[in-house]
Amino acid sequence: MTKFARVVTAVPIALLLLVCLGRGEDPAAKLRSDRDGLALTPPMGWYPWNEFGQEPQNEELIKETAEALIRSGMKDAGYTYIGPDEGICFSRDASGKLTSNLARYPSGLRGLGDDIHQQGLKYALYTDAGTHTCSKAMPGTKGHEFEDMKAFAEWRADYIKIDWCNTTGQTPATAYPRLRDAQLAAGRPIVFSLCSWGEGQPWKWAASVGHLWRTTEDICEPGKPNWAAAMKTVAANEKLFAAAGPGHWNDPDMMISGMRSLSEAQNRSLFSLWCMMASPLIAGNDLRSMTESTIKILTNREAIGINQDPLGIQGRIVRRDGQAQIWAAKRLFDGSRAVLVFNPGEAPAQVQVTPADAGFEESASLYVRDLWTHQTSGPQAGSIRVTVAPRDVALLRIAKANSFPLPPIIVADSYRVVFHASGKSAQELTKAIAVKNNGNSELPLWKVSPGLPSWLSVTVAQSGKTQTFSNKASAAGLAKGHYHAVVKADNREPISGLPMSALYYDVDLEVSGAAGGPASN
Ligand code: GLA
Numbered sequence: 001m002t003k004f005a006r007v008v009t010a011v012p013i014a015l016l017l018l019v020c021l022g023r024g025e026d027p028a029a030k031l032r033s034d035r036d037g038l039a040l041t042p043p044m045g046w047y048p049w050n051e052f053g054q055e056p057q058n059e060e061l062i063k064e065t066a067e068a069l070i071r072s073g074m075k076d077a078g079y080t081y082i083g084p085d086e087g088i089c090f091s092r093d094a095s096g097k098l099t100s101n102l103a104r105y106p107s108g109l110r111g112l113g114d115d116i117h118q119q120g121l122k123y124a125l126y127t128d129a130g131t132h133t134c135s136k137a138m139p140g141t142k143g144h145e146f147e148d149m150k151a152f153a154e155w156r157a158d159y160i161k162i163d164w165c166n167t168t169g170q171t172p173a174t175a176y177p178r179l180r181d182a183q184l185a186a187g188r189p190i191v192f193s194l195c196s197w198g199e200g201q202p203w204k205w206a207a208s209v210g211h212l213w214r215t216t217e218d219i220c221e222p223g224k225p226n227w228a229a230a231m232k233t234v235a236a237n238e239k240l241f242a243a244a245g246p247g248h249w250n251d252p253d254m255m256i257s258g259m260r261s262l263s264e265a266q267n268r269s270l271f272s273l274w275c276m277m278a279s280p281l282i283a284g285n286d287l288r289s290m291t292e293s294t295i296k297i298l299t300n301r302e303a304i305g306i307n308q309d310p311l312g313i314q315g316r317i318v319r320r321d322g323q324a325q326i327w328a329a330k331r332l333f334d335g336s337r338a339v340l341v342f343n344p345g346e347a348p349a350q351v352q353v354t355p356a357d358a359g360f361e362e363s364a365s366l367y368v369r370d371l372w373t374h375q376t377s378g379p380q381a382g383s384i385r386v387t388v389a390p391r392d393v394a395l396l397r398i399a400k401a402n403s404f405p406l407p408p409i410i411v412a413d414s415y416r417v418v419f420h421a422s423g424k425s426a427q428e429l430t431k432a433i434a435v436k437n438n439g440n441s442e443l444p445l446w447k448v449s450p451g452l453p454s455w456l457s458v459t460v461a462q463s464g465k466t467q468t469f470s471n472k473a474s475a476a477g478l479a480k481g482h483y484h485a486v487v488k489a490d491n492r493e494p495i496s497g498l499p500m501s502a503l504y505y506d507v508d509l510e511v512s513g514a515a516g517g518p519a520s521n
Pocket of ligand 1 (some may be wrong): 049085086133134135163195197217218
C-alpha cells in the first residue's frame, strides 16, 4: 500500500507540488484513509455554521472560539478541527487564484491557520463543488479544482468541507472524485468531508473519495436548533450504520447540543446519539458562552470514548420498547459493549436491557457503567432495569470485567515548529512538540515515517503519558529561502492493536543571509 504524501522536501516551497505530484498514489486504494491514515476515529472539532451562519464569521470569532475551546477543556477532550464555514473568507482574483478576504481575516487564511496550528489545533476550511457556495458569497471549485485545492494546501488546511450548492449539471459521484484527485495532487494530507446532504448516496461509493459524508439535509437553520429536525436526521442516519467504519464516516451534520433553547436532557440525548452513531463530533454551538452543563456534556470523556472507539462501529437500534429505543451492536475495543436507551417520548420510560441486547449470552454476569452518572454496578446476571426521563437517555457501558479503559485521546501542545537560521553562525536549532494521550492506555512510541528532508531529523521520547517529538534542523549548506516539511507519525492502539489516526505537523525553516555555514545544535 502506498502511504499518502510523506510531504517532505528539501527544496523550497515552490517545488513542493512538483515533488508530490510525482509520488505515485495507489489508484486501487479502497479507502481514502488507506493513503493518509487520517480520521480513523470520527473527527472532532467546531464549525460556526449552526450557530452563526455567515454573520459574524471572521478571524476574531474563530480565534475567540479556539481560545474558548482550549479554556473549556474541549481540546483536552479531543476536539481539534476548527475554522470558518461559509465565512466569506476568500474570493477569486482576476487571474483565477483564490485570495484571502483580508477585511474579515486580517492575518490572511495562511496566518489564521498558523495561529491555529501553534495552539495545537487543526485547521478546517470550507468550499463548494459547484460554481459558488450556497449564498453565492464565495466562489466554488467547479473548473478550478486543481488550483483551489493547491490554495487550501498552501493555506495549510487539515480538513476541507466541500458543499454541494450551485451544482446544476454535476453529479456527486463524478464531481467529488475529481476534487479528491485535485486534492491528492496538491500533496497535503487533509480530512476530506463531502457535503451533498445525502444526494448521490455517498455512503455507497465515497469511502475511497473522502473520510466522511453528510447523510442528511442541514440539521437546523443558523441560530435555530430544531429538535424535530434532529430526530429526522438521527432516523435517516441510523439506517446507514453498515457504511461507517475507521476512516469513513456517516456525517449527520454538526451538533446542535448546547445551542440556545434546548434543555439539558435534549443536549445530553443528542450528544449520546452522536457518540453511539460514531458520528463526527463537530460542535456547532457558541463555545464562548457555554453553560457549565453544556461543557460537562461536550467534554464527557467516557461518552467520547464510545465515539472514539478504535473499532469504529456505528451503533444502531436493536429493539424498541414502547417509545423507547434500545441502541446497541456497538462492540468496543476492549470487548465491552455500549448501549444507549433513548426516550424521545413525553413520559418516563422503563426498559429492561437484556444481556442479549448488549451482545452477551443471557447467562452472563455483567458490570454496568453509567456514562452520565459515572457509577458502576454489578456484577449482575439477567436484565438491567433502566428508567429514562422524557427526551433523555441512559448511556451504558457493559462488560464482563470491572474495567472500562478509555481509548487514546491525542492532544498536542502545537502542530507547528518554526526555525530561523542565518546560516552563518553556530545556532541552537532544536524545538520540541509534546503530544499527550488523555486516554488511559500506555501508547507505544510514535513512529516517524521515513523520508524527512536532509535538514531535519526527528526523535521521539516518552515520559508517562506524554511523548516529545524533538525536531532538529540544520541550515548548513542551505541557500537563503523557506523550507517546509510535514512530519508524519503512526501508532497503534495497544489493546486492539489497530492503527491510530496518523499524526501530522508542519516544520518551517527560514534561512536568511548567506548560504549556510555550519549550524550546530
Ligand atoms: C450547506 C451546508 C451547511 C453550511 C451551509 C453554508 O447548507 O450543509 O452545513 O455549510 O451550506 O452555506
